[in-house]
Amino acid sequence: MSQREMTCLVVDDSAVIRKVARRIIEDFGYAVVEAEDGDSALAICAESMPDLILLDWNMPNRDGYAFLQELRQTEAGKRPKVVFCTTENDVGAIARALRGGADEYIMKPFDRDILTAKLEQVGLSIRTNTDFY
Amino acid sequence: MTEFDFEYLRAYLKQRSGLALSSEKRYLVESRLAPVCRRFNFATLRDLIGSLKITHDGAIERAVVEAMTTNETFFFRDRLPFDLFRDVVLPEALARNAARRRLRIWCAAASTGQEPYSIAMLLQEAAPRLSGWQVDLVATDISSEVIERAKLGLYSQFEVQRGLPVQWLLKYFTQIGEQWQISASLRSMVEFRQFNLLHGFEGLGSFDVIFCRNVLIYFDAPTKSEILGRFANSLIPGGALMLGAAETVIGLTDRLVPDTKHRGLYGHASPQAPALRAVAV
Numbered sequence: 001m002s003q004r005e006m007t008c009l010v011v012d013d014s015a016v017i018r019k020v021a022r023r024i025i026e027d028f029g030y031a032v033v034e035a036e037d038g039d040s041a042l043a044i045c046a047e048s049m050p051d052l053i054l055l056d057w058n059m060p061n062r063d064g065y066a067f068l069q070e071l072r073q074t075e076a077g078k079r080p081k082v083v084f085c086t087t088e089n090d091v092g093a094i095a096r097a098l099r100g101g102a103d104e105y106i107m108k109p110f111d112r113d114i115l116t117a118k119l120e121q122v123g124l125s126i127r128t129n130t131d132f133y
Numbered sequence: 134m135t136e137f138d139f140e141y142l143r144a145y146l147k148q149r150s151g152l153a154l155s156s157e158k159r160y161l162v163e164s165r166l167a168p169v170c171r172r173f174n175f176a177t178l179r180d181l182i183g184s185l186k187i188t189h190d191g192a193i194e195r196a197v198v199e200a201m202t203t204n205e206t207f208f209f210r211d212r213l214p215f216d217l218f219r220d221v222v223l224p225e226a227l228a229r230n231a232a233r234r235r236l237r238i239w240c241a242a243a244s245t246g247q248e249p250y251s252i253a254m255l256l257q258e259a260a261p262r263l264s265g266w267q268v269d270l271v272a273t274d275i276s277s278e279v280i281e282r283a284k285l286g287l288y289s290q291f292e293v294q295r296g297l298p299v300q301w302l303l304k305y306f307t308q309i310g311e312q313w314q315i316s317a318s319l320r321s322m323v324e325f326r327q328f329n330l331l332h333g334f335e336g337l338g339s340f341d342v343i344f345c346r347n348v349l350i351y352f353d354a355p356t357k358s359e360i361l362g363r364f365a366n367s368l369i370p371g372g373a374l375m376l377g378a379a380e381t382v383i384g385l386t387d388r389l390v391p392d393t394k395h396r397g398l399y400g401h402a403s404p405q406a407p408a409l410r411a412v413a414v
Contacts, residue, residue, distance in 0.1 A: 089290060091308050094299060105299040107290050113207075117296045120212060 006030045006124070007048070011041040011064065012056040012085070017108075021054055021085070024112050028119065038062025042070060049076045052124055055102070057086035057093070065100055072101040081122040085110065134162060138182045142197075145185060150198045150275055151331045151360075153353040165200045172196065199276040203351070206244040207295035209251045214346065214375055214397055219255050221395060222373045226341045227262060229371050234266045237338060239367070241330060241345040243272035246283030246323070247292070248344060250315050253322045254305055271337060273328035280325050286315035330360055334367045341369055347377035354385065361386040365401060374399040 008030040010021045015036075022032045030052065035041035039061040041053070053071075057064040064084060071077035081103045086093070089107040097105055103122040106114060134142075139159055146152040154162075166178055173193055175181040184193060209215050226236055240249040249272035256268060274280050293302055293313045306313040328337070330348070343364055349357045364374050365388040374389060375397055376382070382389040382399050392398040 089311075091303060095303060098300065098303070105302075106294060109291075110294065114291075114294045117207075117209075117212075117294075121298050 006052065007050040008032050008052040008054060009035060009041060009044055009050040009080075010054045011035045011038070011059070011067065012054075013037060013059040014056070017056070017085075021115075024115055025052075025054070027112075028116075038064065038067035038070075041067050045071060045077065045080075050080050052119070052122075053080050053082045054085050055082055057084060057088045057097075065097065068097070068100050068102060081119075081124055083118055083122065134159075134178055134182070138179060141186065142182055146198065146201055147353070147356075149194065149331075150202060150329065151352045151356045152198070152201060153351060153356070154201065161201070166197065169193070169196045169200050195277065199278055202275060205347075206247045207292065208247045208297040210248065210296060210346070211378060212296065214344075215251055215255060217395055217398060218252065218342070218375070219259070222342055222375070222398070223255070223259060225371070226373075227266075230341065235269075236263070236266055236342075237269045237340045237369075238271070238342045239337065239340045239344065240270070240272040241328075241343060241364075242348040243274045243280070243283055243325065244276075245279050245288075245292075246272065246286060246315075246325070247288075247296075248272075248346070249283070249323045249325075250286065250319060251296075252344070253319045254301055256322065257305070257319065268322070269338075270323045271326065271340075272323050273326045273337075275327070275329050277327040280327050283323075284320070284325050286320045288313050288315070331356070334363045337367065339367055339369050339372075341372045343368060343372070343374045345374065345376060347380070349376065349380045358385045361389055365389050368401065370401060372400065 006029065008025045010018050010025065010032060012018050012021070013036050018034045022034065025032050033044055033050065035044055037059045042062070055064045055068065064086065068082060071082070082101065083104040083106060084097045084102045085106045085108065087108045094105050104118045106118055139162065142162065143154045146154050163178060166181060170178060170181050173181070173196070175184065181197070184190070185197065230236060238252060240252065243249050249270055253270060256263060256270070272283065274283070287309070289312055293306060302313065305316050305319055307316065345364065349360065352360065361382055365386065368374060376399060378397060382391065388402050389399045390402045392400060
């Protein structure tokens, strides 16, 4: 039996950030879908709930925090691991995101190592060339 | 840089730090030593190496060794060794030392502090089990510069994101502008010391756990054997040595053996006391 492909939704109003994130996440073995705002992201989740959501904070048409609150209100929406990925880097924003239901938090700029570590911290498997043992 | 200068530098680094600089790493020399040339006003790398040959300026010598050693590190690097410490090594040490209620841990290549502070956070999380215990967490590195950085416990946003769960960032760090400083209570748990692994370990005492990860890979086989033999002396019976993923004791010493259940973990080959006891603690 083949293993189900893991899916990741990248939500960011910057096409460049989405492209960079897609390249890294696809290398980890995930199928990636993109959304440029919170409304589009909710629509995608309603159709097919991803395993992982990489979420920007400041976006038009429902920001990341409002999207997360809406998402976590549904039973299915509690399942995805949500990693905020944002330029908001103060303690207050991080604490608010965690209270709102985020599993991890990445402050931009980020790189492959940081993303790898964060996905491991939220318990998601990744396909990687890193030889831990 | 001439072949002669490179060979001189190679022998120089080997003698002072144990660093085995292979010919393939020759390309690193110019980029790593250019800042040292600027700092000490040498016009060329050749002038710097010439100075090493004829003078014994401690500041220049330290700067050269420090520039050529690798300080790559991050919090909970590779993660699994820290899980192993929390779930296997620490509980075993607590059971073994229940009578004397003392635990001694050594990070033998602490670099800028992420490894010892990662251990300190795990110890803090285990605080209820350590109530009434004396815990010594000694962190050493050959570079006095990185040790000074480690003591400050001040990290960039980039550094705190590499391996540190965000919940622990909020719990154990304070934001200072664009940087993050680890709490004073965690800083006070770690005793940082500049120390060269080529020197005798006796003054450090004996340890229940020694972390020496991703360091031996830079040494040649005789130096690795010598250091591993001294780790065997410094470990209390039943103690644990933790090496990096690319490192082993096999073929280098018969006094330490791999733990058959846990990769990266090593202990004494036999339960008898080490051949040479370190300073009693």
